[in-house]
Amino acid sequence: MCGIVGAVAHRNIVPVLIEGLRRLEYRGYDSCGMAVLTADGPHRVRSVARVAELDEQVSNARFEGVTGIAHTRWATHGAATINNAHPIVSSGSLAIVHNGIIENYEILREALRRQHYEFVSQTDTEVIAHLIHSLYEGDLFAAVRKAVRQLTGAYAVGVVHKDQPHTLVGARAGSPLVVGYGDGENFIASDALALAGSAEHVSYLEEGDVCEITLAGVRIVDFRGEKVVRNPRRMPAYSTGVELGPYRHYMQKEIFEQPSAIADTIPDAETFSPGLFGKTAGGVFRDIDSVLILACGTSYYAGLTAKYWLESVAKIRTDVEIASEYRYRESVPNPRMLVVAVSQSGETADTLAALKHAQSRGMEHTLAVCNVATSAMVRLTDFKFLTHAGTEIGVASTKAFTTQLVALFILAVTLGKMRGHVSDAQETEYLHQLRHLPAALNAVLALEPQIIAWSDQFAHKENALFLGRGLHYPIALEGALKLKEISYIHAEAYSAGELKHGPLALVTDAMPVVTVAPNDALLDKLKSNMQEVRARGGHIYVFADDDTHITSEDGIHVIRMPEHYGLLSPILHVVPLQLLAYHTACARGTDVDKPRNLAKSVTVE
Ligand code: F6R
Numbered sequence: 001m002c003g004i005v006g007a008v009a010h011r012n013i014v015p016v017l018i019e020g021l022r023r024l025e026y027r028g029y030d031s032c033g034m035a036v037l038t039a040d041g042p043h044r045v046r047s048v049a050r051v052a053e054l055d056e057q058v059s060n061a062r063f064e065g066v067t068g069i070a071h072t073r074w075a076t077h078g079a080a081t082i083n084n085a086h087p088i089v090s091s092g093s094l095a096i097v098h099n100g101i102i103e104n105y106e107i108l109r110e111a112l113r114r115q116h117y118e119f120v121s122q123t124d125t126e127v128i129a130h131l132i133h134s135l136y137e138g139d140l141f142a143a144v145r146k147a148v149r150q151l152t153g154a155y156a157v158g159v160v161h162k163d164q165p166h167t168l169v170g171a172r173a174g175s176p177l178v179v180g181y182g183d184g185e186n187f188i189a190s191d192a193l194a195l196a197g198s199a200e201h202v203s204y205l206e207e208g209d210v211c212e213i214t215l216a217g218v219r220i221v222d223f224r225g226e227k228v229v230r231n232p233r234r235m236p237a238y239s240t241g242v243e244l245g246p247y248r249h250y251m252q253k254e255i256f257e258q259p260s261a262i263a264d265t266i267p268d269a270e271t272f273s274p275g276l277f278g279k280t281a282g283g284v285f286r287d288i289d290s291v292l293i294l295a296c297g298t299s300y301y302a303g304l305t306a307k308y309w310l311e312s313v314a315k316i317r318t319d320v321e322i323a324s325e326y327r328y329r330e331s332v333p334n335p336r337m338l339v340v341a342v343s344q345s346g347e348t349a350d351t352l353a354a355l356k357h358a359q360s361r362g363m364e365h366t367l368a369v370c371n372v373a374t375s376a377m378v379r380l381t382d383f384k385f386l387t388h389a390g391t392e393i394g395v396a397s398t399k400a401f402t403t404q405l406v407a408l409f410i411l412a413v414t415l416g417k418m419r420g421h422v423s424d425a426q427e428t429e430y431l432h433q434l435r436h437l438p439a440a441l442n443a444v445l446a447l448e449p450q451i452i453a454w455s456d457q458f459a460h461k462e463n464a465l466f467l468g469r470g471l472h473y474p475i476a477l478e479g480a481l482k483l484k485e486i487s488y489i490h491a492e493a494y495s496a497g498e499l500k501h502g503p504l505a506l507v508t509d510a511m512p513v514v515t516v517a518p519n520d521a522l523l524d525k526l527k528s529n530m531q532e533v534r535a536r537g538g539h540i541y542v543f544a545d546d547d548t549h550i551t552s553e554d555g556i557h558v559i560r561m562p563e564h565y566g567l568l569s570p571i572l573h574v575v576p577l578q579l580l581a582y583h584t585a586c587a588r589g590t591d592v593d594k595p596r597n598l599a600k601s602v603t604v605e
Pocket of ligand 1: 296297298299300342343344345346347348351395396397481482485600601602
C-alpha cells in the first residue's frame with residue numbers, strides 16, 4: 001500500500017528518495033512521485049508507471065535538491081492518474097505526501113472552497129494540503145499541528161514548504177511513520193525498510209505525534225503538544241529478503257525459504273511454556289476461558305486452522321473473526337478471552353482497529369502473532385510471538401502464513417499443557433514433529449516439477465474449486481485465495497461436505513477440482529466427495545498422502561505427498577497449493593509479485 005519517504009540533508013537527496021521508493025515497491029502501488037524544494041517552490045515529478053520510470057525522469061531532468069518528499073500511491077480517492085499522484089501541491093508553495101484516508105474530507109473541502117482554494121485532483125490529500133496552507137503563518141510545524149486536529153480518519157503525512165527550505169514536517173494517526181537519524185541528515189518514512197542504508201537509527205512515532213525534521217535534529221510532540229522522545233533504536237537489519245538470488249520471483253523464493261523460516265520461528269526451548277509469549281503470560285493464560293482470533297485474508301485462514309488445534313489440543317473454546325467484521329458488529333465482550341491478533345505486517349488497519357475495539361470493550365488480555373517486531377500491533381499487545389519469516393516481498397503471503405501456523409500450534413500446545421490436556425510424552429512428540437518440519441517441507445518442495453506439469457493445464461481454465469475437510473478446509477481456502485490473487489483465475493473453496501449443498505451444480509469437465517487429501521479420520525468421507533465430482537464429469541487434482549491409496553485414473557490426477565504429518569499436516573499441504581498458484585500465474589504471464597489492484601500491507605480500511 002502507499003509508501004512515504006522524506007529527507008533533509010546537505011547532499012542531493014534524490015537518490016535517497018528513489019532508493020527508498022524502490023524498497024517500498026513490494027507493498028503495491030499504482031503511481032509514484034517526488035518533490036524537492038527550490039526557491040520557486042516545490043519542484044515535482046510524477047509517474048503512473050514504475051519507480052524505475054520515475055528514476056528515468058529525474059535523471060533526464062537533472063532533478064536535484066536537499067529537502068524533499070516522495071511517495072508510492074495505491075489509489076483510494078480518485079483513479080491512478082498523474083493528477084492524483086502525490087506529492088500534492090497547494091498554491092505553488094507547499095507539497096505533501098499522505099498515506100491513509102481522511103473521512104471528513106468533503107466537509108473540509110467545502111470550507112476550503114469558500115476560502116477560494118481550487119481543487120485539481122480527486123484526492124482527499126489535496127484537502128490536507130490546502131488546509132495546512134490556509135493555517136500557515138511562517139511556521140510549518142505549527143500549521144501541521146493545527147491542521148491535523150481537524151482531520152478525522154487515518155493519516156501519515158510528510159510536508160515541505162518553500163519558505164522553510166531545510167525543514168520537513170511529519171505527522172501520524174492510524175498509519176505508521178518512522179523518523180530516521182543519519183549523520184547531519186534526517187529522514188521520515190512509512191517503513192524503516194525504506195531508510196535502510198541511509199539512516200543509522202530510527203524511532204517509531206506514536207498515534208497523534210507530529211515531528212519536525214531539520215539538519216540540526218528532530219523535534220517530536222505528542223497529540224497534546226507536549227515534547228516527547230521516541231526512543232531511537234538501531235536500524236533493524238534487513239539482511240534477508242531483498243535480494244532475489246536464483247529465483248524468478250520473490251514469491252518463489254519465499255515459498256522455498258519456508259523450511260528455514262519455520263526453523264527460525266521454532267523457539268530453541270525444550271518445553272512449551274507461556275514464557276515464550278511474554279514474562280507474565282503464565283498468570284494470564286491460566287485465567288482465560290476462551291480465545292478470540294482477529295485477522296484478515298491469509299492470516300485469517302491461519303486463525304481458522306488454529307481453531308481446530310486450540311479446540312482439539314487445548315480444549316479451549318476459540319472464535320475466529322474477520323477483523324473488518326468484528327470491529328463493526330455487536331458482540332458480547334468477555335474479559336476472560338485471550339484476544340490474538342494475527343498479522344504478517346502488524347499494521348493491517350482492520351486488524352489493528354479490531355484489536356483496539358476489543359481492548360475498548362474491556363478485553364485486555366492481548367497477544368500479537370506477528371512478523372514485524374516494531375509494528376503497531378506488537379506495540380499494542382501485552383504478549384507477542386514473533387514469527388521469523390524474514391521480509392516477505394511477494395504480495396501473496398506464503399512463508400508468513402506457514403510461520404503463523406507454527407506460532408499458533410505452539411500456542412495450542414502451550415495452553416493444552418497448562419490446562420492438563422497435553423502429557424509430557426505428547427509434548428515431546430509435538431516438539432519432535434515441529435523440529436522435523438523443515439526436512440518434511442523440503443521433501444514437499446521437491447514435488448515442484450510435477451506441479452509445474454499441472455499448472456500448464458490450469459493456466460487455460462477460468463474457474464477452479466478447492467475442497468478440504470477438517471483441519472484442511474482452511475488450507476483449501478488459502479489455496480483458492482492464492483490462485484485467484486496471482487493468476488486471476490476465479491477460485492472458490494468449500495468444505496468438501498458442503499459440495500452437495502450447492503457448489504456441485506458448477507462441476508463440469510471445464511471446472512478443475514483441487515482436493516487436499518491427508519490420511520486422516522475424514523479420508524473416506526473425502527473419497528466419497530471426490531466420487532460425487534467424478535460422477536458429474538469433473539476433473540480432480542488430488543494432493544494425497546502417500547498412504548491414502550488414492551491412485552490416478554481417468555479424470556483423477558494424483559500427486560503424492562511424501563508423508564502424513566498428523567496435526568501439523570496443514571503446514572505441509574498448503575505448500576503444493578502455493579506452488580500450483582505460482583506456476584499457473586507464471587504460465588499466464590501475470591505480475592506475480594505485484595498482482596493487480598493489491599497491496600502488501602493494507603493500511604487503509
Ligand atoms: C494474501 C495476503 C493477504 C494478507 C492480509 C492480511 O496472500 O497476503 O490476504 O494476509 O492482507 O495481512 P497481514 O497479515 O499483514 O495483516
